[in-house]
Amino acid sequence: MRAAAWITLGLLGLTTAPAAARVEGPVFPPPPAEPRLVFEESLRDDDGYRGPRSLLGRIADVLTGSGESAAMVRPHGLACDGPLLLIADPDAGVVHLFDRDKHTYRRLPRDGRLASPVDAAVDADGRIWVADSAAGALVVFDREGREQARYTDGIERPAGLAWDRASGRLYVADPVAHRVAVLDAQGRLLDAFGARGETDGAFNFPVDVCLDPQGGVWVLDALNFRVCALAPDGAFLSSFGAQGDAPGAFARPRGLACDADGHLWISDALQDGVQVFDDEGRLLMAFGTQGQADGEFWMPAGVAFDDRANLYVADAYNRRVQVFRYLGDAEGGRP
Amino acid sequence: MTRLHHLAAAVFVLTAATASASIVDTVHNLSTSGPGTIKAVSEDRVCVFCHTPHNASAAAQLWNRADPAGPHTPYTSSTMNAAPGQPTGSSRLCLSCHDGTIALGATLTEDAIAMAGGVTTMPPGTANLGTGLHDDHPVSFIYDPALAIADGQLADPAGLTGEVRLDAAGELQCTSCHDPHDDTYGDFLVLPPTDDALCSTCHDRTGWTGATHNLAFPGAPSPNACANCHDPHTAGGSARLTSSNVEELVCLTCHYSSGIATDIDSEVAKPSSHPVSLAMGVHDPNEALPVAQLHVECVDCHNPHAANGAAAPPPFVDGPLEGVRGVDGDGSAVVEATYEYEVCYKCHADSPGVPGPASPRQIVQNNTRLEFDPGNPSFHPIEAPGANGNVPSLLAGWTTASVIGCTDCHNNNEGPMAGGAGPNGPHGSSYANLLGWNYRTSSGAESAGAFELCYRCHSRTSILNDDSFPHHYRHIVEERASCNMCHDPHGISASQGDGTNNTHLINFDLTYVQPEIISGDLFFEDRGVERGSCTLRCHGENHRDESY
Numbered sequence A: 001m002r003a004a005a006w007i008t009l010g011l012l013g014l015t016t017a018p019a020a021a022r023v024e025g026p027v028f029p030p031p032p033a034e035p036r037l038v039f040e041e042s043l044r045d046d047d048g049y050r051g052p053r054s055l056l057g058r059i060a061d062v063l064t065g066s067g068e069s070a071a072m073v074r075p076h077g078l079a080c081d082g083p084l085l086l087i088a089d090p091d092a093g094v095v096h097l098f099d100r101d102k103h104t105y106r107r108l109p110r111d112g113r114l115a116s117p118v119d120a121a122v123d124a125d126g127r128i129w130v131a132d133s134a135a136g137a138l139v140v141f142d143r144e145g146r147e148q149a150r151y152t153d154g155i156e157r158p159a160g161l162a163w164d165r166a167s168g169r170l171y172v173a174d175p176v177a178h179r180v181a182v183l184d185a186q187g188r189l190l191d192a193f194g195a196r197g198e199t200d201g202a203f204n205f206p207v208d209v210c211l212d213p214q215g216g217v218w219v220l221d222a223l224n225f226r227v228c229a230l231a232p233d234g235a236f237l238s239s240f241g242a243q244g245d246a247p248g249a250f251a252r253p254r255g256l257a258c259d260a261d262g263h264l265w266i267s268d269a270l271q272d273g274v275q276v277f278d279d280e281g282r283l284l285m286a287f288g289t290q291g292q293a294d295g296e297f298w299m300p301a302g303v304a305f306d307d308r309a310n311l312y313v314a315d316a317y318n319r320r321v322q323v324f325r326y327l328g329d330a331e332g333g334r335p
Numbered sequence B: 001m002t003r004l005h006h007l008a009a010a011v012f013v014l015t016a017a018t019a020s021a022s023i024v025d026t027v028h029n030l031s032t033s034g035p036g037t038i039k040a041v042s043e044d045r046v047c048v049f050c051h052t053p054h055n056a057s058a059a060a061q062l063w064n065r066a067d068p069a070g071p072h073t074p075y076t077s078s079t080m081n082a083a084p085g086q087p088t089g090s091s092r093l094c095l096s097c098h099d100g101t102i103a104l105g106a107t108l109t110e111d112a113i114a115m116a117g118g119v120t121t122m123p124p125g126t127a128n129l130g131t132g133l134h135d136d137h138p139v140s141f142i143y144d145p146a147l148a149i150a151d152g153q154l155a156d157p158a159g160l161t162g163e164v165r166l167d168a169a170g171e172l173q174c175t176s177c178h179d180p181h182d183d184t185y186g187d188f189l190v191l192p193p194t195d196d197a198l199c200s201t202c203h204d205r206t207g208w209t210g211a212t213h214n215l216a217f218p219g220a221p222s223p224n225a226c227a228n229c230h231d232p233h234t235a236g237g238s239a240r241l242t243s244s245n246v247e248e249l250v251c252l253t254c255h256y257s258s259g260i261a262t263d264i265d266s267e268v269a270k271p272s273s274h275p276v277s278l279a280m281g282v283h284d285p286n287e288a289l290p291v292a293q294l295h296v297e298c299v300d301c302h303n304p305h306a307a308n309g310a311a312a313p314p315p316f317v318d319g320p321l322e323g324v325r326g327v328d329g330d331g332s333a334v335v336e337a338t339y340e341y342e343v344c345y346k347c348h349a350d351s352p353g354v355p356g357p358a359s360p361r362q363i364v365q366n367n368t369r370l371e372f373d374p375g376n377p378s379f380h381p382i383e384a385p386g387a388n389g390n391v392p393s394l395l396a397g398w399t400t401a402s403v404i405g406c407t408d409c410h411n412n413n414e415g416p417m418a419g420g421a422g423p424n425g426p427h428g429s430s431y432a433n434l435l436g437w438n439y440r441t442s443s444g445a446e447s448a449g450a451f452e453l454c455y456r457c458h459s460r461t462s463i464l465n466d467d468s469f470p471h472h473y474r475h476i477v478e479e480r481a482s483c484n485m486c487h488d489p490h491g492i493s494a495s496q497g498d499g500t501n502n503t504h505l506i507n508f509d510l511t512y513v514q515p516e517i518i519s520g521d522l523f524f525e526d527r528g529v530e531r532g533s534c535t536l537r538c539h540g541e542n543h544r545d546e547s548y
Helices: A002-012 A055-064 B009-017 B089-098 B145-151 B194-200 B246-254 B340-348 B462-463 B472-478
Strands: A037-043 A078-079 A084-089 A094-099 A104-108 A117-122 A128-132 A137-141 A147-151 A161-164 A169-176 A181-183 A188-194 A208-209 A217-221 A225-231 A236-240 A253-258 A264-266 A273-277 A283-287 A298-306 A310-315 A320-326 B521-526 B532-538 B541-547
Touching: A002 A137, A078 A117, A078 A298, A084 A128, A084 A253, A094 A117, A117 A161, A128 A161, A137 A169, A161 A208, A169 A208, A169 A217, A181 A208, A208 A253, A253 A310, A264 A298, A264 A310, A264 B472, A273 A298, B462 B472, B462 B521
Parallel strands: A253 A298
Antiparallel strands: A037 A320, A078 A084, A084 A094, A094 A104, A117 A128, A128 A137, A137 A147, A161 A169, A169 A181, A181 A188, A208 A217, A217 A225, A225 A236, A253 A264, A264 A273, A273 A283, A298 A310, A310 A320, B521 B532, B532 B541
């Protein structure tokens, strides 16, 4: 069992790191354990994401105001779509949209601001869905940042979003309604799972939702201090997690993402770190401490993976998104 | 704190979750038959790790382990009446493994018992408390009726006859909460950790019965109970065992935008706010009042053990402010604020460094308490109804006998009083000086929005109709003046102003109002109901005894 191997390595500290990984920033777990995650960079603003600009273009930026600062205020939920990284920033009232290939930056909406954008997700047509928690609405934008639609059907206060593009279903964690709503691409409520409680299938402030590679639904049930696995139709499958400050327990779980290996990466705003579990709830790794240096966090929020094994963690009070390279579960290779 | 890296502990904790009433099935069984990962290579006797029938240590319980040398750093807190010193009694026995200084296999009667995986002392993790007990619940202190009375929020120890017990010396020990032989409830606790049962055996917090944090879950109390905010061991905040050493994070990690609780995180990020993230380690629940070093934390205004949703009319504190300390109208500390302004006066009255007036005034008074004193020539009716019995502009619902709260003006611009959906209270506002409504202090066109704040109580129609002062319209509309240029909204203290020159909140804003050019005089003179005179220079015009 590979998962068990991670823990054993950490427990005994007996292995030596393979020579393969040449690393720039902090690595996790720290040596002598085999590195699984490498710090790459921190994104704080659109520095380096303005694209190649002529002098005239830059002057035009200043004159038209499109050269305005894109500094992050308090990044929260994250989403990836190919090279696109979306960063919901409720205090800025915008979603920052970075193209990591073209190195371009855009913000949604193009003009003005949303009340409290806390998460984003991209549907099969490339439209960007934004959870505006304070407005109690899902706001849909095109890639240019033009508002296309606004949906409130079945939504009380949306928090985490996850699009299942194959089935055309959007899962919406609604903490105040204590349920997960399912919408179609027209914003119509298809289904809703859960009610407030502690039992299997119930939720107590579910704040985030993600999908595993098989389409299984994972819900971060924050104040039950657990993660719940659901079938796509909402049937309860399993849950793990307990409240506490020990490794493997949750204090203020906030963001949830699933990698290509089916591992669950869960940020915790009080632990100032991220814990990684396999799908049976076994702790594989934990990283992060309170601080401002690379690999340290202050109120981490959303986590997301892109399709090239980069992990993004919204480091809310440090006003940045930290980027890590996931080295994968296979020996020395990427997933 | 590097506890997140301690993977070994994860194994330990995950295993510890397996509950059992027999020590044999618990991780305290360190023999080869034990269920945990930390166990002996070949030793198959269960009890020998702690007990021996012969040649035991001088400690009781036929103890088979050396006494931990220490010294241990005891828990301290400014609000604790107990006096925990070095661990005593059975707590020393627990610490002979759990302070991480003595090898698990080191017993008095055996040669060092070899442990699997080369484990010697307790591996890092939550079970290893270290010798620093400053972040753990205090132990080894006398818990007698005198302590309960002195604390005021502790149960009478005479009632501790159930699962939670003191030792023979009347001291609270590790064994008061833990039974090392019985893991029925997990973590070897003597009672389930949920539903408050364990903590509330001793802790009887004033106001907790009706507190929102207690009643937040249907079928109250909250199943996670005290542990929502407190950690009994290795607490991030050490004193008071709060889950973070950053005071506001204990609160804001739930009170944020996702809706788990009222979103205060977004409020304190507004341009004008009570900046709870600026100070760290300054606030102390026992600090002398008025506050000597200005700071603000959530718990300066809120008591998380008592706060609730009850409404109350001004001047009384409402539910969210229940059970907090204050400073009364005389400047004296009060244990529990009765009136809302008493909470504000903790910092905005007699404290050194308190911010001055937002506008440069003819009479400068930084002490808000003195501005609102009912003995003043004029004041907004915070502590008592106002001095002026003739205020024709008051809208329905208000009379000259009304009192208002500080939060009638200082509030969230998106809160319920302002017609929004945001939280009530002066956490943050988009308007300067934490005002909940627009209040233009500069020169400009009059509109309902320009003086939105004032027009909440004072009829715009009446003001512009010159019902009281016959030249309001001329000043506000024609000369584009702001209310703030002549009126000082808080009040003018009796020691600085008088009943002739400072009635009607008259205290000029020197940015716009200057002394009369010949005499150098600058004053208003009250000449009876709706009669007065001004000597000053304003909007380029010289007024000498301009009367009405």
